[in-house]
Amino acid sequence: MTLHKNLLDIKSITDNEIEAILTKAQYYSDNKESKKILDGKIIFNMFFENSTRTRTSFEMAAKKLGAQVINWDASTSSIKKDETFMDTIQTLAAMKPDAIIVRHSEYNAPATIAANVDCPVINAGDSFRAHPSQAILDALTIKQAKGKIKGLEIAICGDIAHSRVANSNVELLSRMGANIRLVAPKYWLPEKEKISQNNVTIYDDFDAGIKNADIIMMLRCQKERWKTENSEFGEDYFKTWGLTIKRLDKANPNALIMHPGPINRNVEISDAAADDPYRSLILKQVANGVPARMAILDWAIND
Ligand code: CP
Helix, strand or coil, X not given: CCCCCCECCCCCCCHHXXXXXXXXXXXXXXXXXXXXXXXXXXXXXXXXXXXXXXXXXXXXXXXXXXXXXXXXXXXXXXXXXXXXXXXXXXXXXXXXXXXXXXXXXXXXXXXXXXXXXXXXXXXXXXXXXXXXXXXXXXXXXXXXXXXCCCCCEEEEECCHHXXXXXXXXXHHHHHCCCEEEEECCHHHCCCHHHCCCCCEEEECCHHHHHCCCCEEEECCCCHHHCCCXXXXXXXXXXXXXXXXXXXXXXXXXXXXXXXXXXXXXXXXECHHHHHCCCCECHHHHHHHHHXXXXXXXXXXXXX
């Protein structure tokens, strides 16, 4: 088998590779007409879990670069006839796609696929572990909005324990020199001893956690990953942990709001905060999903 470039998580790519991907992403963001550098390539888009943003933007990114995309659907596949996951992967790999994009609920499933196929594998989100393309588009969005990442105070707030977005963003943004605050109820915070980075701190008080922050990244409450029902969830949760315009007063006056989506309105974020035309970067994040994923495909398949 040939050695391929995979994007499995942020920790497995180098600082130079991160810089190269972000430079390409900015290029694709600036240049709406792109060269068809993936003309003739065929990419499998394999989503074993639901998605709106990631799946559509990967498809759009691939098509903008001239590739053809096959959207493989688990619900209509032979998995429904009891074919095993590995038999499915090997069957599809035998058709020799030029890349596989995969989202899966199992921990590290993209790495298992990468070890068994002869093409680049791009992780579109696995379990609560990693969502590297989301972190790359978030870094692109922050750089465009603030002109830098180094030295920024970035508060990542909410259901951190179940968030692959939080994991990948902590890894990427702390490596790029931001100071990261993890802000959540105690039961969703990691143990202090398990945090390896010097520039990551934890807060179990929302107002203290966002004080003077430059970026407030809210996270979706991921009920589907909770092992037990959380009695605080709902109105009480919003009162204590929801972001509102009023609460933004605690942050830096120029603080910007982010959320990877999908958002739970009035659960972790108010309508007014989510839709604020000056403070909210949420739709900018969605838009940046396309150039960021063009850059990832270009780097993985073409470089
Ligand atoms: N942010 C994100 O991964 O959204 P989707 O689940 O819609 O792809």
